Amino acid sequence: MTPEMASLLQQHLSGAPAGDTLAQLVGDDPELAAIAQLLSRREQQLEAQLREEELEEERPLDIPLAAEDDRVELLRDQVASFADDVTRIRDTLELVSAALGACPTCLGADDVCALCHGRGVPGSLPPDPVAFDQIVMPAVRAHAFTRSRTGRGLDQENPKTETPDWSTP
Ligand SMILES: [Zn+2]
Known part of the structure; x- marks a missing residue:
């Protein structure tokens, strides 16, 4: 060099x-x-x-910092809301599955369910008596009442019962 x-x-x-x-x-x-x-x-x-x-x-970000904070806050609220929904749905499913004696994850509807492999249909387990009285009995009574009035069971093709409006609380 x-x-x-x-x-x-x-x-x-x-x-x-x-x-x-x-x-x-x-x-x-x-x-x-x-x-x-x-x-x-x-x-x-x-x-x-x-x-x-x-x-x-x-180069500054396109979004002003305050707007970004608002969006983060909004997303946080949505995540919290979804988490609340999931918790509520899980609680409902737990109660219904206990009342029916069914798989608490899928009610026996999922062949690849890790818990029951689709075998946890209603009646596959002993129903929980308290949950049964709370969930199933009112439905059985309503079903029996409808049968006594129409002289026949609930017709799947042409149900005689009126569909209640559940959209209002
Ligand atoms: Zn299952």
Whole structure:
């Protein structure tokens, strides 16, 4: 390595622009001059790229910080609401499955249920007496009443019972 090359390398490693030293090293050699020109162009490209990346990092977010906070708050509320829904549905399913003596996860409707593999249909387990009285008995009484009035059971094709409106609390 010539002292000029060593100096150039040292300059390059220190991060200083190598233009002047490179020009000295190239001298009058046309081949070296072409390579030096390519190197110089590449250096400029890399510097421009670096500036661009720095600018991108500094660019403020499109969303103002306060609006983002609001969105995070909204998402948090939605997650909490979903969690409440899941808890409520789980509690209901637990009560109904206990009343029916069925799988508390799927009521026997899921062949790939980890708990029952689809075998936990209603009546597959002894029903819980308290849950049975709370959930099943009112339905049995209503069913018996309907049968006594119509003289026949609930007709699946043409039910005689009115569908209650559960949309209002
Ligand atoms: Zn199951």
